[in-house]
Amino acid sequence: MCLAIPGLIQSIESLHDGMVSMAKVKFGSITKEASLEMVPHAKPGDYVLVHVGVAISIVDEEEAKKTFEYLSQIGEIDELIEHTQA
Amino acid sequence: MKYISEFRDADLVARYLEEIHRTATRPWSIMEVCGGQTHSLVKNGILQMLPEQVRMVHGPGCPVCVTPLNLIDKAVYLALEKGTILCSFGDMLRVPGSSQSLLEAKAAGGDVRILYSPLEAVKIARENPGREVVFFAVGFETTAPANALSVLHAQRSGITNYSILTSHVVVPPAIEAVMNDPDSNIQGFLAAGHVCAIMGMDEYFPLVERYQIPIVVTGFEPVDLAQGILMTVRQLEQGSHQLENQYARVVRPEGNPEARKVIEQVFRISDRDWRGIGNIPLSGYELRPEFAAYDATLKFDIVIPHASESKECIAGQVLKGIKKPHECPQFGKKCTPQHPLGAPMVSSEGACAAYYHFSQALADTETA
Ligand code: SF4
Numbered sequence: 001m002c003l004a005i006p007g008l009i010q011s012i013e014s015l016h017d018g019m020v021s022m023a024k025v026k027f028g029s030i031t032k033e034a035s036l037e038m039v040p041h042a043k044p045g046d047y048v049l050v051h052v053g054v055a056i057s058i059v060d061e062e063e064a065k066k067t068f069e070y071l072s073q074i075g076e077i078d079e080l081i082e083h084t085q086a
Numbered sequence: 087m088k089y090i091s092e093f094r095d096a097d098l099v100a101r102y103l104e105e106i107h108r109t110a111t112r113p114w115s116i117m118e119v120c121g122g123q124t125h126s127l128v129k130n131g132i133l134q135m136l137p138e139q140v141r142m143v144h145g146p147g148c149p150v151c152v153t154p155l156n157l158i159d160k161a162v163y164l165a166l167e168k169g170t171i172l173c174s175f176g177d178m179l180r181v182p183g184s185s186q187s188l189l190e191a192k193a194a195g196g197d198v199r200i201l202y203s204p205l206e207a208v209k210i211a212r213e214n215p216g217r218e219v220v221f222f223a224v225g226f227e228t229t230a231p232a233n234a235l236s237v238l239h240a241q242r243s244g245i246t247n248y249s250i251l252t253s254h255v256v257v258p259p260a261i262e263a264v265m266n267d268p269d270s271n272i273q274g275f276l277a278a279g280h281v282c283a284i285m286g287m288d289e290y291f292p293l294v295e296r297y298q299i300p301i302v303v304t305g306f307e308p309v310d311l312a313q314g315i316l317m318t319v320r321q322l323e324q325g326s327h328q329l330e331n332q333y334a335r336v337v338r339p340e341g342n343p344e345a346r347k348v349i350e351q352v353f354r355i356s357d358r359d360w361r362g363i364g365n366i367p368l369s370g371y372e373l374r375p376e377f378a379a380y381d382a383t384l385k386f387d388i389v390i391p392h393a394s395e396s397k398e399c400i401a402g403q404v405l406k407g408i409k410k411p412h413e414c415p416q417f418g419k420k421c422t423p424q425h426p427l428g429a430p431m432v433s434s435e436g437a438c439a440a441y442y443h444f445s446q447a448l449a450d451t452e453t454a
Binding site for chain 1: 094122126129130175176202203204205206212225228229231232235239242243280283284306307335336342344345348
C-alpha cells in the first residue's frame with residue numbers, strides 16, 4: 001500500500017457542486033480517479049505519482065514510464081487492477 | 087522471482103554493486119527504514135549481491151506491521167458490534183487481532199470493504215447516508231495527505247456519517263527509537279523516498295547531527311537502492327555523516343508544501359504505540375480537536391478488553407533490526423503468511439513475509 005504509481009492525467013472534473021475536484025488518471029490500461037489537490041499546477045497531459053488516490057508529485061514522462069514498467073514487472077500494478085474490478 | 091538484470095538500468099545497478107564491493111573495507115550495518123525498500127531488496131536479489139561486510143537491517147517502516155493490536159480489535163469491534171461499513175487498505179485484512187482479524191470479522195458477517203483510497207470511503211458514505219462508514223486510516227507520512235483529505239472532503243460536502251480510525255506514524259522518531267536502543271548497532275540509514283517527497287528533508291538534519299550518522303534519502307527501485315547503499319557506505323568509509331538525497335528526481339528538499347499544509351490542518355502530533363515496539367513519544371498523528379466529529383474513537387463507544395501480544399512473536403526485535411525474521415523460532419513453522427502470528431508476516435512490506443516469500447535469497451545471504 002505504500003507505493004506511489006505514475007499515471008497520466010486525462011481530464012479534471014469538478015464534483016458535488018464544486019466541493020471536490022478529481023482527475024481521471026490513466027495507469028497503463030486502466031483509469032482511476034485521483035485528487036490533484038496536492039499538485040495544484042498539474043494539468044491534463046502531465047504525469048503524476050499517485051499514492052492511494054492522491055497525486056503527490058509531478059514527474060517527467062520518461063521517469064513515469066520507467067517506473068511504471070518496473071512496477072508492472074514486479075507485479076505491483078496487479079493490485080491496482082484487482083481494486084478496479086472489485 | 088525476477089532478477090534485476092531484467093529491470094531498468096540493470097548495467098548501472100551492477101556497476102553500483104561492484105563499487106560497493108570495492109568501497110566497503112569494514113563491516114557496516116545500514117537500516118532501510120521503509121518496508122517497500124525491504125520488499126524490493128529481498129525480491130530483486132540485491133541482498134545476495136552485497137558484500138558480506140554490508141549488512142542491511144530491516145526497519146519498522148511498514149504501517150501494517152506497527153498498527154497496534156488494540157486498534158485491530160477496535161476495527162473488528164466497529165465492523166461487528168457497531169454495524170459500520172468498515173473500509174480498509176487490503177493489507178490490513180489478515181493482520182491478527184487478539185481474537186480475530188478483519189478478514190474473519192468479514193466472514194462472520196461484518197461489512198468490511200477493501201479500498202484503494204480513503205477518498206472512495208467518502209463516496210461510500212455519500213451513497214449510504216443511513217449507515218456509518220469508518221476508514222481504517224493507517225500509514226506513514228506518505229499516506230497522511232490522503233487520509234486527511236478524506237476528512238476534508240467529508241467536511242466540505244457536509245457528510246456526517248464518515249469517520250476515521252487513525253493509526254498514523256512518522257519516521258524521524260522511529261529512527262531516534264532505533265538509535266536510542268542499546269541493543270541496536272545501526273551506523274547509517276536509508277530514509278524513505280516517498281515519505282520525504284511529502285515532508286522534505288529538514289527534519290533529518292538534526293538526526294544526522296545528534297547521532298553522527300549518514301542518512302541517504304533513497305527510492306525503492308533496484309537502481310535507487312544500490313546507489314543509496316553506495317552513498318551510505320562511502321560516507322561510512324570516509325567517517326563522514328551527512329544528509330544526502332539519492333532520490334532527487336522525486337524528492338525536493340522542501341517536500342510537497344500543499345500536502346504538508348493539509349496534514350497540518352487536519353492532524354496534530356501525538357504519542358503513538360507501535361506494535362512490537364511500544365510507545366514512542368510524539369511519533370504519530372491524531373485528528374485535531376476541530377475534527378473530533380470525524381474521529382471514530384470518539385464517535386463510537388468502543389468497549390474492548392485489554393489484550394496482550396502473542397508471546398511467541400518477536401516482531402519487536404525484528405522491527406528494530408535486532409533479529410532477522412528467520413531467527414524467530416516460529417518463522418515458517420507456526421507462523422506463515424497463511425497463518426500469521428504477527429503482523430510482519432502479513433504485509434508484503436513486512437520483513438517476515440518478504441523473507442518467507444523469497445527464502446531462497448535468505449538461504450544465500452544469511453548463513454552467517
Ligand atoms: S516470523 Fe512470525 S512470529 Fe516470528 S517475528 Fe515474524 S511475524 Fe512474529
